[in-house]
Amino acid sequence: MMIRSVSRRLSTSLRSTFLTAEPKRSLPSAWYAEEGKFLGERNKALPALRLWSESMSQVFSTEALSSGEEAGVPATVAALKSPTANIVYDEYVHKRFPAGDPSKKAFTYFVLTGGRFIYASAIRLAILKFILSMSASKDVLAMASLEVDLSSIEPGNTVTVKWRGKPVFIRRRTEDDVKLANSVNLSELRDPQPDSDRVLNPEWLVLIGVCTHLGCVPLPNAGDYHGWFCPCHGSHYDISGRIRKGPAPYNLEVPTYKFLEENKLLVG
Amino acid sequence: MAKAGAGSGLLEGAYRVLMRRNLVYIAFILTGALVGERVLDYGINNVWEQNNIGKRFEDIRVLGSRASEEE
Numbered sequence: 044m045m046i047r048s049v050s051r052r053l054s055t056s057l058r059s060t061f062l063t064a065e066p067k068r069s070l071p072s073a074w075y076a077e078e079g080k081f082l083g084e085r086n087k088a089l090p091a092l093r094l095w096s097e098s099m100s101q102v103f104s105t106e107a108l109s110s111g112e113e114a115g116v117p118a119t120v121a122a123l124k125s126p127t128a129n130i131v132y133d134e135y136v137h138k139r140f141p142a143g144d145p146s147k148k149a150f151t152y153f154v155l156t157g158g159r160f161i162y163a164s165a166i167r168l169a170i171l172k173f174i175l176s177m178s179a180s181k182d183v184l185a186m187a188s189l190e191v192d193l194s195s196i197e198p199g200n201t202v203t204v205k206w207r208g209k210p211v212f213i214r215r216r217t218e219d220d221v222k223l224a225n226s227v228n229l230s231e232l233r234d235p236q237p238d239s240d241r242v243l244n245p246e247w248l249v250l251i252g253v254c255t256h257l258g259c260v261p262l263p264n265a266g267d268y269h270g271w272f273c274p275c276h277g278s279h280y281d282i283s284g285r286i287r288k289g290p291a292p293y294n295l296e297v298p299t300y301k302f303l304e305e306n307k308l309l310v311g
Numbered sequence: 312m313a314k315a316g317a318g319s320g321l322l323e324g325a326y327r328v329l330m331r332r333n334l335v336y337i338a339f340i341l342t343g344a345l346v347g348e349r350v351l352d353y354g355i356n357n358v359w360e361q362n363n364i365g366k367r368f369e370d371i372r373v374l375g376s377r378a379s380e381e382e
Binding site for chain 2: 153
């Protein structure tokens with residue numbers, strides 16, 4: 044705004060603009076003498092300042108100090124009251140497109156939009172990190188209980204779920220399975236336990252699927268006793284998870300569990 | 312500068328559609344961010360895996376379907 048006002052007054056007074064190579068000629072001579080004296084005194088002390096002020100005189104106009112107050116009208120008011128069609132832009136620092144060139148507005152805005160994609164994605168990440176940091180951490184989850192929905196398990200099917208990092212077998216036993224489990228003579232078991240000790244509800248058998256020999260996961264519906272078979276060393280477990288044949292010493296472990304509603308099981 | 316004439320280029324057309332209303336522009340940025348993130352993730356993951364064939368856990372004991380090279 045200041046540059047435009049200055050250039051307007053320059054044009055009306057028929058002087059060259061301050062962009063030409065000789066700015067000093069456009070100043071009133073009285074003031075120039077004054078300025079030379081002023082600068083001369085300072086130059087002895089600060090040669091660097093002289094260099095700066097000489098270079099700056101090409102960018103910042105010195106016209107504002109000259110004639111405005113003499114005419115009794117401030118420079119800003121004089122500029123507002125003397126509009127001209129001859130608009131001059133400062134091209135010292137930036138190059139302008141020639142008149143008539145198609146503007147690069149759309150291209151520029153799309154470049155900025157690309158940047159905004161990245162900002163949006165960064166903000167989304169920040170928000171997610173803050174919110175998810177408030178959810179359960181892994182040590183809490185490691186000691187957690189697990190709810191299992193039992194409605195989709197058919198009789199005779201076994202479902203394996205992961206609880207505290209271990210597999211848990213949940214088998215919905217049929218009547219025949221229960222009868223078979225109960226018909227075993229306890230004295231021939233290596234680890235005698237009646238079936239009723241191992242289940243809350245005889246229809247549902249919940250076991251930790253880790254072989255008591257050396258920790259492999261037994262395979263369901265395998266082995267000689269209609270139960271599980273551990274492929275690592277050949278341990279056979281029966282329909283109640285008890286060890287019958289093979290190197291394992293104990294029966295498959297029964298975790299703490301309880302039935303929440305009709306069809307939900309809470310393990311642990 | 313292959314776009315001759317003001318307002319006829321692809322970018323100008325997209326400008327007129329997308330950047331007139333702020334709400335449309337914001338929606339464009341959000342969808343662009345989501346879609347772009349997924350595309351970039353997929354692309355860069357593939358580049359990484361191409362450069363590291365045979366070194367992933369999934370590549371172990373794959374019979375015949377992929378030739379694994381150990382560098």
